[in-house]
Amino acid sequence: MKPARFRYLRAASVNDALQALAENPDAQILAGGQSLIAMMNLRLVKPACLIDINRISNIGYIDEDGDGVAIGALARHNDVKHSPLIRERCPLLTEAYESIAHHTVRNRGTLGGNLCHADPSSETPAVMVATGATLMLQSLRGQREVGAEDFFLGTYETARRQDEMLTEIRLPGRRTDGWAFAEISNRHGDFAIAVIATTLRIEDGRCEAARVVASGVGEHAARLEPAEEALIGGPIDDARLDAAAAAAAGAVDPHSDSHADAAYRRDAIAALTRRTVRRAAARCD
Amino acid sequence: MERETISVTVNGRAYERAVEPRRLLSDFLREDLRLTGTHVGCEHGVCGSCTVMMDGVTARSCLTFAVMADGAEIETIEGLGSVEAMHPVQQAFWEKHGLQCGFCTPGMLMTAVELLKANPDPSVDDIRDAISGNLCRCTGYQTIVESIQYAAKLMREDGP
Ligand SMILES: Cc1cc2nc3c(=O)[nH]c(=O)nc-3n(C[C@H](O)[C@H](O)[C@H](O)COP(=O)(O)OP(=O)(O)OC[C@H]3O[C@@H](n4cnc5c(N)ncnc54)[C@H](O)[C@@H]3O)c2cc1C
Numbered sequence: 280m281k282p283a284r285f286r287y288l289r290a291a292s293v294n295d296a297l298q299a300l301a302e303n304p305d306a307q308i309l310a311g312g313q314s315l316i317a318m319m320n321l322r323l324v325k326p327a328c329l330i331d332i333n334r335i336s337n338i339g340y341i342d343e344d345g346d347g348v349a350i351g352a353l354a355r356h357n358d359v360k361h362s363p364l365i366r367e368r369c370p371l372l373t374e375a376y377e378s379i380a381h382h383t384v385r386n387r388g389t390l391g392g393n394l395c396h397a398d399p400s401s402e403t404p405a406v407m408v409a410t411g412a413t414l415m416l417q418s419l420r421g422q423r424e425v426g427a428e429d430f431f432l433g434t435y436e437t438a439r440r441q442d443e444m445l446t447e448i449r450l451p452g453r454r455t456d457g458w459a460f461a462e463i464s465n466r467h468g469d470f471a472i473a474v475i476a477t478t479l480r481i482e483d484g485r486c487e488a489a490r491v492v493a494s495g496v497g498e499h500a501a502r503l504e505p506a507e508e509a510l511i512g513g514p515i516d517d518a519r520l521d522a523a524a525a526a527a528a529g530a531v532d533p534h535s536d537s538h539a540d541a542a543y544r545r546d547a548i549a550a551l552t553r554r555t556v557r558r559a560a561a562r563c564d
Numbered sequence: 565m566e567r568e569t570i571s572v573t574v575n576g577r578a579y580e581r582a583v584e585p586r587r588l589l590s591d592f593l594r595e596d597l598r599l600t601g602t603h604v605g606c607e608h609g610v611c612g613s614c615t616v617m618m619d620g621v622t623a624r625s626c627l628t629f630a631v632m633a634d635g636a637e638i639e640t641i642e643g644l645g646s647v648e649a650m651h652p653v654q655q656a657f658w659e660k661h662g663l664q665c666g667f668c669t670p671g672m673l674m675t676a677v678e679l680l681k682a683n684p685d686p687s688v689d690d691i692r693d694a695i696s697g698n699l700c701r702c703t704g705y706q707t708i709v710e711s712i713q714y715a716a717k718l719m720r721e722d723g724p
């Protein structure tokens with residue numbers, strides 16, 4: 280199908296884009312277009328006005344930010360995937376990129392657009408929650424920071440207000456030693472049937488902190504707190520792995536669709552929890 | 565109907581056209597410029613048959629508005645080679661039966677060209693990863709992978 284008509288505005292600067300968002304309450308930002316244009320072609324969405332941010336210079340950066348990383352709104356997936364800085368400081372994101380989309384889609388698609396799109400089976404929201412990333416939202420009214428855990432509210436739904444642009448993603452420095460990402464999907468590069476992103480801290484053989492974050496099995500990426508609690512307080516041994524896997528499966532309430540039914544997704548979450556925790560623990564050594 | 569005037573270079577030739585903002589780059593190429601070598605399968609980013617080069621890297625032309633390509637250099641399958649002077653990738657697909665119906669072929673070729681530019685000696689896994697976003701309903705991919713391996717060999721022997 281073909282997209283419905285829309286007005287096209289091209290922003291030359293972030294301020295330009297914020298101005299246009301404020302003046303056009305029916306407008307949406309156009310970044311890589313790799314989700315938005317697909318949905319417009321299917322007429323699942325019909326925005327009356329698009330603000331193209333692709334010509335704004337200086338917002339495709341990936342920079343040091345203290346001991347963390349600051350990523351500009353227009354950093355393309357492939358830039359993020361291949362960034363040595365991110366590999367060093369947030370290797371969980373690099374590992375997740377092994378499973379995200381295809382080269383051509385990653386040439387254009389942006390991490391920022393991916394997060395704003397908030398697909399329930401997307402990988403990156405799980406990584407953001409697992410690492411405790413912060414999203415910077417800007418409007419003419421000012422700037423605010425939203426933690427990843429508070430950003431994802433539902434299917435295609437985020438805490439971003441209509442007049443706000445996501446301008447920067449801040450990944451904190453590594454606060455945990457162990458990390459691992461795993462997903463199950465039908466085809467390499469497809470959206471996931473189930474995802475787990477895990478981070479662990481182990482001190483003197485004892486698990487001190489854990490985040491186990493699921494995607495693809497609910498309306499948005501979310502921590503599986505019962506699984507985290509099952510891990511904390513002792514060594515990562517078989518008993519803790521079993522307990523965490525069972526707790527993870529019990530903590531999700533997945534849907535059934537043509538790709539996988541709910542029972543399969545629940546089993547997948549248990550298996551992925553086991554896999555990621557084991558790998559994350561091995562990386563702590 | 566609002567139209568925007570855009571200038572694009574396609575296969576080395578400059579064009580200036582007025583387009584509706586909702587005009588997809590794929591339709592712009594096929595209908596406005598009559599370059600029908602670029603195919604449109606799914607029109608929502610899944611099949612890869614519409615893949616073209618935009619400023620030197622591949623892009624889904626069905627997920628790009630023509631207005632976004634204003635000022636860009638586009639290369640399509642028509643610019644790759646001709647029957648008399650085939651690009652090594654075309655030569656390889658021909659010799660190794662990398663196509664049957666040919667619907668996926670323009671996208672496969674553009675994707676293969678991008679891969680071989682970055683990686684002149686790709687492994688089978690590299691090739692499979694590179695074409696993971698391109699669907700083929702005929703070949704079962706086996707011969708496509710062989711074609712790309714063979715193209716890599718031709719290009720290494722002949723130089724770029
Ligand atoms: C074949 C295919 C496979 C894919 N596989 C995967 C996959 O495995 N995993 C995955 O996660 N994704 C996948 N995607 C989606 C891809 O990652 C998109 O690039 C991404 O979801 C959207 O990024 P974009 O830059 O293209 O944003 P756009 O499509 O331009 O925008 C998406 C949404 O975000 C809004 N937006 C964009 N940027 C901003 C901003 N800075 N501030 C405020 N709002 C903004 C837009 O208004 C729109 O609502 C796939 C896409 C395709 C076509």
Ligand code: FES
Pocket residue numbers: 603604605606607608609610611612613614615624625626627
């Ligand atoms: S037509 Fe563009 S990806 Fe299928």
Ligand code: FES
Pocket residue numbers: 662663664665666667668669699700701702703
């Ligand atoms: S040759 Fe027919 S779709 Fe690939």
